[in-house]
Amino acid sequence: MNRLEIRGTGKWFGKGGALLLAAALITGTAASARPETAHAYSVWNVYNEAMRLDKQGRYAEAIAKYEQAGREMAASRDYGNAGRMYRNAGEAYVKLKRYDRAVVSWDLESAYYAKVNLVQDSIAVQRKADALRSSVQLYYGTGLSEAALAGRERGLAPLEPANGILLGAYAEQNPKVHATNGKFYTNEYPKFTGKKHAGYLIYFTYGTPLSTIRSHLDAAKRSGTAIELGVQPLQGMGQVRDDAYLRQLARDAAASGVPIFLRFANEMNGNWTPWKSTPKTYIEKFRLVADVFHEEAPGSVAMVWAPGANPIDNLRSYYPGDKYVDWVGVSLYSIYNPSADPLKQGIDRSSHIAKLDAVYGWYADRKPIMIAEGSVSYMYPEKMRDVTEWSVYQTQQLYATLPMKYPKVKAAFWFDVDTQGTTDRVKYYGLSNNDKMLAAYRKAIANPFYLSGIGANTTLSYNPIAATVPARKLSVSGYVKTWSPTLGRVVYKIGGKQVGAAANPPWTAELDFSKYRGKSITVDVAAYDKQGKWVTTQSVKTKVQ
Structure with a gap:
């Protein structure tokens, strides 16, 4: 899809109806526009209001308007401009230091660019989102039995350890x-x-x-x-x-x-x-x-x-x-x-x-x-x-x-x-x-x-905490990725109550899952930087059995 940006406005238009919309925006009127163009013009009024709020530093209000405009543009299949709305929303989230929400906005921006074949734009935005994306994967340590270790010894490459x-x-x-x-x-x-x-x-x-x-x-x-x-x-x-x-x-x-x-x-x-x-x-x-x-x-x-x-x-x-x-x-x-x-x-x-x-x-x-x-x-x-x-x-x-x-x-x-x-x-x-x-x-x-x-092995093994987790005390560790270049502390919570904490990767803490037997739970993982400031909270859902 071809796109047109009206100089100085930051507005993108698809090939269809671009000139009529441009004329309406430049002159400040839409009296002669067709009904669908009048509808589009109302969306741009929302966008203009978002820009005004943004310039005033009222970022939360601006975000609501950007997202409203983005939803309406996406509903009318104006995906290129919808992507631009979510880009602006993401930038406003950054000003509020709400980086996890910025990533969500950029994911939408990337997806909408992909829909109109703006491949390089989509890839660039996705890389930016991935660079700041917070994620958590939890694991628990366990010991391999001799039989399990022997099973891993089959089909190994030359010099490869079983575990x-x-x-x-x-x-x-x-x-x-x-x-x-x-x-x-x-x-x-x-x-x-x-x-x-x-x-x-x-x-x-x-x-x-x-x-x-x-x-x-x-x-x-x-x-x-x-x-x-x-x-x-x-x-x-x-x-x-x-x-x-x-x-x-x-x-x-x-x-x-x-x-x-x-x-x-x-x-x-x-x-x-x-x-x-x-x-x-x-x-x-x-x-x-x-x-x-x-x-x-x-x-x-x-x-x-x-x-x-x-x-x-x-x-x-x-x-x-x-x-x-x-x-x-x-x-x-x-x-x-x-x-x-x-x-x-x-x-x-x-x-x-x-x-x-x-x-x-x-x-x-x-x-x-x-x-x-x-x-x-x-x-x-x-x-x-x-x-x-x-x-x-x-x-x-x-x-x-x-x-x-x-x-x-x-x-x-x-x-x-x-x-x-x-x-x-x-x-x-x-x-x-x-x-x-x-x-x-x-x-x-x-x-x-x-x-x-060479020839050595270990019985230590790590199992991911996924759909289920054993109902017993476990040594839990995690891979925690955030927008912060370093972290200083990770806190584990279940049901809003702190159940463990750690100060260094791999963020190992002893968590007792026995009291949750038969229940579906959410483990909240809160990450803090070296100065003790909260960075993100990510959740892992699992069933204890």
Whole structure:
């Protein structure tokens, strides 16, 4: 549908009747209008009244008028202008700091734009709404029986745990745990972080022999850890062939005695890698490498396909196919970016863990998922501003939420180094330079769901609170997403009475459901920011049985 905006009025019109309406509005009269046009003009009177109230700061009254106009326009199938009314209503809600209601208005705006084929407008509005959308999912911890755990052991991918997340890191450049001809990260990193890690990431240049990283392989073998081998064809995909080099590399990997996650040519969906190529070429080369390693190193090497979380639009076109991929990995990074604030208040409200959603949604039903490398920067580099509070919260939320909301994530590798790229933009990921980040990481990985070795499992499991919940005392945790970049407290209420509270993700509290046996109840989850101000209340309905 074509649309017309009358300059200076902010009014949109559909193709039908646009000129007649424009003339009526410009002249201030509608005496000659047809009955249906006169009706439309009355709607615009409502809109004009809303604008007047809005300018006077009477936002609640303005909202009522915007919504009235939006409903009438939608009823007459003037969807484009109905969307505009709800956009204005949403902006007025923002002025009142009623962000949950603003999201509802923007959802309607997006839906109405979609009805008139304003696809890009609809997508942009939906992204804004999603960025501010509050949501809650609740879970309760329980223990798996031996039989249940054994059932999960069937049909696993190479090196995949039946239950739990393999704990990993890139630690080679952390000066507190590694030095050439000195201390080695496989020995020192467990002391540094308070927990043994199941694997470590090592970068490896395609075309060189595996013996170039012999010290790393030997150290991994001694410490009983795996290696995530980040294989990088720095000369481009043309060098990758089924030849003597590749065959020997696969045989040497099998003979190393070290479990290896072979991550071949990662982040292929970006344009920053030397091995960037067309999807066709990439798929051909990945399949070639997978065939050789599956033949020469069966069981001891797992093939990992690992795009970047962004760009997302071309990501799936590089997928080599289920036959060739053992694990799906993803690079997951966050750097503070206030320019993306949908409220234009200069605050990064994005969710680090939400960047996992697309890859998880596309592949978790058939492949184990790995965060192949990832981190959260504790500095806003453009302004050299410390944002440790934000990065600590994002890190806590990541490790607290993965076991509950993303049960098919089976490995997570933290990227522990400050890096400097060709643009001289330092990325501050190193735990050795930030005590608060280190403390947050140590606390987060203490969860027994994070495993310290290949072949390890945990009986800890998380069940969603959905249609029903057991009538007993439960350890309840939650994933709580809001428009606030950080939260400081979550309170649980049933029947208006507080039944639990928590101060850190995953917001764990002991709730007694036994007194509600046989009843349908609503658990209200109230979230507060670090200053104690109320942010949102979300509800979870369930039946206790």
